[in-house]
Amino acid sequence: MNAPWHSPLDSGQLEMQLRQWQSSHPGQQLLALVAESDQQQLPLLQTCCLHLGIGLAGGIFPRLLDGQGFLPGGAWLLPHASPADAALLGIHPDRGAATAARQMADQVLHMLQQWPAAQGKPTLFMLFDAMLPDIASILDELYLLLADQVYYGGVNAGSESFQPMPCLFDQHHTIGHGVLCLLLPSSANPVIAHGYAAPQQTTCATATAGNRIFQIDWRPAFDSYRQMVQEQFGAELTRENFYSFGVHFPLGVVLANQQVLIRVPVALEDDGSVFCVGEVPENALLIMLQAPSEPGTECVDSIVDGLRQRHGEISQQPLLGFYCAGRSMHFGPAALEEISHLQASSAAAPLVGALTLGEIASLQEWGYPLFHNASILCSLWRSA
Amino acid sequence: MNKDQLLAVLYDLSLTIGREVTVDALLTKVVQRLLYHTGCPTGLVLGHPLGLDAGHGRVLKVIGDHLLQQQQGEDIALPPGLLGRTIRSDLPQALLQDFTGQPRYQCGLRLPLDPQHTILLLAPTPLLQQLPLEHVFPPVLANLSRAIKLCQDSEQLAETMQRERNQAKAALNRALRFNQALLKAIPIAVFYKDAQGRYLGCNPAFSRTVGMQAEDIIGKLPAEVWPAELAAMFAQKDSELITTRQPQLFEYMISSQQGKLMDVVYAKDLFYDDDNQIGGIIGAFIDISARKQAEESLRQSLIQAISALSSAMVHRDLSTAGHEVRVSDLAVAIGRQLQLGAEQLEGLGLAAMVHDIGQIQIPSEILTRPRRLNHEEFELVKMHAEAGHEILKDIHFPWPIADIAWQHHENMDGSGYPRGLAGSDILLEARIIHVADSMEAMLSHRPFRRQLGLEQAIAQLQQHRGSIYDPDVVDACLSLFLEQGYQLPDSKRKN
Numbered sequence: 001m002n003a004p005w006h007s008p009l010d011s012g013q014l015e016m017q018l019r020q021w022q023s024s025h026p027g028q029q030l031l032a033l034v035a036e037s038d039q040q041q042l043p044l045l046q047t048c049c050l051h052l053g054i055g056l057a058g059g060i061f062p063r064l065l066d067g068q069g070f071l072p073g074g075a076w077l078l079p080h081a082s083p084a085d086a087a088l089l090g091i092h093p094d095r096g097a098a099t100a101a102r103q104m105a106d107q108v109l110h111m112l113q114q115w116p117a118a119q120g121k122p123t124l125f126m127l128f129d130a131m132l133p134d135i136a137s138i139l140d141e142l143y144l145l146l147a148d149q150v151y152y153g154g155v156n157a158g159s160e161s162f163q164p165m166p167c168l169f170d171q172h173h174t175i176g177h178g179v180l181c182l183l184l185p186s187s188a189n190p191v192i193a194h195g196y197a198a199p200q201q202t203t204c205a206t207a208t209a210g211n212r213i214f215q216i217d218w219r220p221a222f223d224s225y226r227q228m229v230q231e232q233f234g235a236e237l238t239r240e241n242f243y244s245f246g247v248h249f250p251l252g253v254v255l256a257n258q259q260v261l262i263r264v265p266v267a268l269e270d271d272g273s274v275f276c277v278g279e280v281p282e283n284a285l286l287i288m289l290q291a292p293s294e295p296g297t298e299c300v301d302s303i304v305d306g307l308r309q310r311h312g313e314i315s316q317q318p319l320l321g322f323y324c325a326g327r328s329m330h331f332g333p334a335a336l337e338e339i340s341h342l343q344a345s346s347a348a349a350p351l352v353g354a355l356t357l358g359e360i361a362s363l364q365e366w367g368y369p370l371f372h373n374a375s376i377l378c379s380l381w382r383s384a
Numbered sequence: 385m386n387k388d389q390l391l392a393v394l395y396d397l398s399l400t401i402g403r404e405v406t407v408d409a410l411l412t413k414v415v416q417r418l419l420y421h422t423g424c425p426t427g428l429v430l431g432h433p434l435g436l437d438a439g440h441g442r443v444l445k446v447i448g449d450h451l452l453q454q455q456q457g458e459d460i461a462l463p464p465g466l467l468g469r470t471i472r473s474d475l476p477q478a479l480l481q482d483f484t485g486q487p488r489y490q491c492g493l494r495l496p497l498d499p500q501h502t503i504l505l506l507a508p509t510p511l512l513q514q515l516p517l518e519h520v521f522p523p524v525l526a527n528l529s530r531a532i533k534l535c536q537d538s539e540q541l542a543e544t545m546q547r548e549r550n551q552a553k554a555a556l557n558r559a560l561r562f563n564q565a566l567l568k569a570i571p572i573a574v575f576y577k578d579a580q581g582r583y584l585g586c587n588p589a590f591s592r593t594v595g596m597q598a599e600d601i602i603g604k605l606p607a608e609v610w611p612a613e614l615a616a617m618f619a620q621k622d623s624e625l626i627t628t629r630q631p632q633l634f635e636y637m638i639s640s641q642q643g644k645l646m647d648v649v650y651a652k653d654l655f656y657d658d659d660n661q662i663g664g665i666i667g668a669f670i671d672i673s674a675r676k677q678a679e680e681s682l683r684q685s686l687i688q689a690i691s692a693l694s695s696a697m698v699h700r701d702l703s704t705a706g707h708e709v710r711v712s713d714l715a716v717a718i719g720r721q722l723q724l725g726a727e728q729l730e731g732l733g734l735a736a737m738v739h740d741i742g743q744i745q746i747p748s749e750i751l752t753r754p755r756r757l758n759h760e761e762f763e764l765v766k767m768h769a770e771a772g773h774e775i776l777k778d779i780h781f782p783w784p785i786a787d788i789a790w791q792h793h794e795n796m797d798g799s800g801y802p803r804g805l806a807g808s809d810i811l812l813e814a815r816i817i818h819v820a821d822s823m824e825a826m827l828s829h830r831p832f833r834r835q836l837g838l839e840q841a842i843a844q845l846q847q848h849r850g851s852i853y854d855p856d857v858v859d860a861c862l863s864l865f866l867e868q869g870y871q872l873p874d875s876k877r878k879n
Contacts, residue, residue, distance in 0.1 A: 140416055147450040148425060198389060254389040256421035256515060281420070285392035364509065367425030367448065 002028075003318050004078040004352045004381060006064070006071065009034075009041035015048045021079065022052055029086070031078040031182065032058030032169075033354045036159055038073040042169060045075065049171040056171040057086035057180055059127040059157030061354035062325050067343030069336045076352045078320070078381055082183050084111035088170045090178040097134045101141030104181055108146060111183045121366075123188040123379070126154030127180040130357035131164050133211045136279050136371040138179075139360065143368055151189035152369030153379060155322045156277060156358030162243075162266050188320070190379040191306035192361035192372055194327070195299030196289055198252060198260050204285045211279035212269060213251065216288060222272040224288075225249065225265070242268045247330040250374055251276070251286040259363055262289070262374040264326035277358045278371040291330045291374070295338040297345075303378050304345045310365060311380055318381035319348030325355040327374045342376070352381065390515070393421055394524060401528050407535040411445040414528060418495075418505060419448060426489070426506040428452060435499045436467045449506070452484060467502055471495055471518045471525075473511055480506060495521060498529040573671075576655065578664040581605055581622055593671070595644070614638055622665055625652055635672070647676040686781060687734065694737045707824060710872045712736035714861070715813075715820040717870055721860035722816070731783025732813045738785065739792045739817050742772030769793050770802045784811060792817045795852040815854040819845065819861050822853070827872060838865065 002025055007014060022028075030049065034042055039060050049056040064071040087107035091100045108124055115122050124146070128135050135156070143152075157167040166176040207215035216224035222237075229237040229245045237245055246265040253261040263286065267275040280286055307314050321342060328335040343351045359377040362369055400417045404410035415427040426448035432441035441462045446452045463482045466475070475492030484506065493511045495503040503525075505511060567574055567587035575586040583601050591598050594609055606615040617636070625632055631653040639645045648669040657663040694708045715736040719729045743751060746768055750761050757765060773790035791805060791814035798806035800818075810818075826841035836844070842862060849858040864870035 140420075143419075144412065144416070144447060147448050147453060149450050204388075204392065254392055255423065256390075256393045257423045257511075258514065259423065281396065281417075284396050287389070287392065362425070363423040364425065364507070367423060367507075368419045370420070 002079050004076055004350065006066070006074055007077050008074040009038055009045060011044055014044060015051070018048050018052055018054060022054055025079060028079045028081050029055035029057070031080060032056060033064060033076040034058060034060045035064045035071065035073040035075065036060055036062050038075065042174060046169065046171050054171065055085055057088065057182060058169055059180065060165070060167040061157055061356060062160035063355045065321070065323060065339055065353045065355065067340070067348060067351040069339055076354070078352065080184060083116060084114045084183045086170060087111065087181045088168060088173060088175060088178065089181065090175050091132060093177060097137035098141045100138050101145055104142055104179060105145035107181055108150065112149060115183055120186050122150055122183040123153055123186055124150040125182045125184050125188055126360060127168055128154065128156050128358070129167055129176050129178055130156035130158035130162070130277050131177060134279055135358065136281065139369045139371055148366055151186060151366055152360060152362055153188060153190035153377070154360035155356040155377060158357050160325050160355065185382055187311065187380040187382045189365065190361045190377045191303045192359055192375050192377045193299045193302045194262055194372065194375040195296065196250065196252065196260060196262055196291060196374060198254050198287065199289060204287055208280045208284070208286065211276045213265070213274045213276065213280065213286065220272045221274040222268060225274065239268045244329060247326045248291050250289050250291055252289045253281065253284045254287055260289070261370060261372055264373040266326070278373060295331050295334050297341055299376060300338060300342045300345060303376055307346070307378060307380065314380060315347030316349045319346050319351045320379050320381040321351055321353035322356040322359060322377045323353060324359060324374045324376070325357055328355055342378070390520060394520065397524050398527065401531045405535060405538050407532060407539060408445070410531055410535050412447070415445055415447045415503065418503065422505055422511055424505040424507040424511060426452070428504050430462065430502045430504065431500060432462065432467060432502065433500050436469060438462060438467065451486070467496070468494060469496055471521055473517060495525055497525050497532065501529060501532060572668050574668045576664055576666040579626065579662050581619060583609070584664060611639055621652065625654060625665060626662060629654060646671050646673045648672060690734050690737050693741055707828065708737045708740065710824045711739065711817060711820045713873050714824060715816050717864055718816050718820060718857060718860045721864060722856065731785065732816060735783065735785045735788040735813055736817050736820065738776065739772065739789045739821065740768060741775050741789060742768035742770065745771040766801045787811055788813045788817060792821060794818070796854055797851045799852070816857050819853050819857045823861060824872060842866070
């Protein structure tokens with residue numbers, strides 16, 4: 001057994017399972033995706049790995065998923081044989097994106113020295129705490145430092161309630177406000193898509209700062225949202241129900257190559273501004289999107305096509321898939337159909353993944369890493 | 385992509401161009417945004433000062449290709465066809481491979497900014513084919529070209545300003561070092577403090593005097609450095625200085641926290657800041673303890689010399705023995721009655737001790753003759769005032785003792801001798817000694833007469849008040865005898 005497996009993190013079984021796996025795959029490490037509902041079991045996993053000398057790294061996510069839909073809890077354990085240990089880094093909130101990127105780049109350059117040239121260019125897979133306000137800026141700075149030495153991929157971990165929590169870990173520590181960097185094989189270079197189209201009629205966000213949007217169409221952001229929700233759903237928008245309505249009216253940055261980067265508003269601030277996961281570039285004009293009512297199949301199809309273009313036949317291979325929590329909230333039960341479609345069209349064995357709070361990938365096979373919301377992000381998972 | 389969406393992209397690029405002030409930051413941000421918008425993995429900026437036909441150029445900025453980044457800042461060969469006046473999104477792969485040495489770039493987008501700068505975006509797939517680039521981008525690129533020029537000018541200006549700042553800083557440091565060396569070298573204690581009296585700095589001489597290290601003094605108030613009484617005096621003086629803005633110079637005896645006493649001359653003044661507001665107080669003091677001791681020693685020597693001279697007089701005329709002592713006692717008592725200062729009283733007492741020193745030149749037979757002197761003899765006696773001046777004038781006293789001796793027989797109305805001085809031309813001390821001398825003479829026996837009684841003596845003073853004697857001095861003398869019961873020292877014994 002070296003495929004990813006789901007563990008209920010049962011205290012009676014976990015150490016024995018890990019011991020068995022370790023005996024057949026000595027020296028390998030584990031990437032763990034832990035369900036938020038079972039986060040209290042994380043110390044057990046860490047203790048077992050520490051006891052057995054297994055390198056562990058991972059994050060806590062709102063929910064886990066497989067080919068049939070969402071899992072009730074537990075953890076996905078994904079074996080890998082990376083020659084470099086993962087780097088778990090705390091990011092100081094006041095030192096800026098450039099410092100954080102320098103910190104990450106130093107670690108990654110060190111890891112690259114241990115990466116065998118025969119394995120080709122690795123993928124830098126990053127798990128960020130979703131509460132970091134400047135992830136897109138960190139990626140901008142990181143690309144200045146690392147350029148094309150790695151492929152870029154990653155997701156945001158954390159709580160779906162957007163409450164701060166320690167959500168990143170290795171076998172020793174669990175931290176918040178940080179990033180976990182792993183070097184994985186090139187097969188982990190993800191393909192990303194969201195399938196949201198830019199509308200012909202645009203409504204612009206006219207005042208933004210970091211991950212906060214103050215005005216939409218020259219009016220306070222909250223007023224614009226309240227009016228839209230009133231017109232569309234006949235409901236009164238409040239701080240408490242904001243996220244459940246905001247996911248239907250995401251904001252987007254239209255790029256010159258006609259791609260759209262989604263920003264899902266997730267919370268309302270005291271001053272009437274809207275808080276997004278992943279900041280808006282300083283000078284960008286955001287447009288307001290209306291999320292498609294049905295997911296359709298195009299998004300999943302484009303991802304599977306992208307994977308096939310890169311890797312050829314992908315069926316019966318483990319597929320790592322991340323599904324944006326905001327997208328799931330917008331589509332509701334239809335999100336499960338989209339996940340089922342991903343399972344069916346990829347014939348993944350198994351499909352493992354989680355709901356995420358932000359996704360990171362380049363729009364092409366290699367190049368500039370961009371921060372996304374409302375997307376599906378997939379890569380093959382090859383343990384060695 | 386519709387017009388609104390396109391405008392959003394151009395808005396982003398335009399703002400990016402407008403907000404940077406250095407060439408490197410400008411090129412970094414612009415290339416970053418171009419990569420962001422195009423999805424291209426690699427972007428670079430070439431500088432070609434020789435124009436668009438140049439065979440060589442410099443790689444000014446590379447983002448996204450770590451191999452090309454190694455050539456950043458270097459001159460490289462530019463293959464023909466790479467540069468050009470027009471925007472071109474279909475640069476041939478062979479040209480790109482020739483330029484980069486890498487086969488992976490299938491497509492290249494050329495964005496000429498001006499004849500000296502070109503941006504290249506490199507990608508494995510076609511770029512921005514849907515956009516009318518040749519219409520959309522030229523204004524943005526022209527703007528970028530101007531921004532580069534502005535940044536270059538700005539950097540040049542900043543460099544010049546920095547150079548000037550560095551020179552000014554170096555000059556300031558030199559001046560500071562010189563001042564520090566000067567302060568360290570001078571033996572006078574120097575300090576400076578802020579307007580609230582808190583010490584800002586001092587030299588080693590000040591530290592030694594206070595008995596504290598400079599670092600322990602700085603930041604402290606006088607009350608934390610000096611004994612309480614001194615600190616209060618300094619605070620009072622500082623307050624006066626700030627109010628009057630007049631420099632201060634005063635003598636004082638100070639003691640350090642360790643109790644060491646010293647006489648000092650203190651000098652204080654204000655210094656001002658750039659806005660001409662009071663910046664604080666600068667002060668210095670010189671230890672004059674040695675000088676003070678020398679002065680005191682000299683004073684004692686003079687007193688001893690005067691005592692010796694006075695003794696010599698006693699031996700010349702035993703009938704007037706003790707005259708100088710009695711005159712001195714009465715003169716000082718009158719001076720005190722007239723509220724003279726201690727310094728002046730001391731000079732007065734000493735002058736009285738030697739006022740008749742000129743008599744040393746008069747034959748002792750005349751001085752001791754038991755009858756009234758004839759005119760010639762009296763003329764001889766009158767010479768003693770001038771003779772006293774001659775004897776004393778070459779001795780350096782802190783008081784005008786020679787002049788006092790010269791004038792002690794001058795009368796207020798000018799009828800006295802030897803020069804017939806009148807009124808305020810006569811030194812006050814001489815006027816006092818004149819009264820004291822007469823009073824003592826009238827109250828003492830002489831070889832040629834018996835002493836007058838106090839009543840007669842007083843009547844004489846009153847009679848000549850204003851003509852011979854200074855009226856104020858007479859009043860003071862009468863007050864002593866009539867109201868305060870004063871008695872001449874020897875009179876007590878004799879009477």
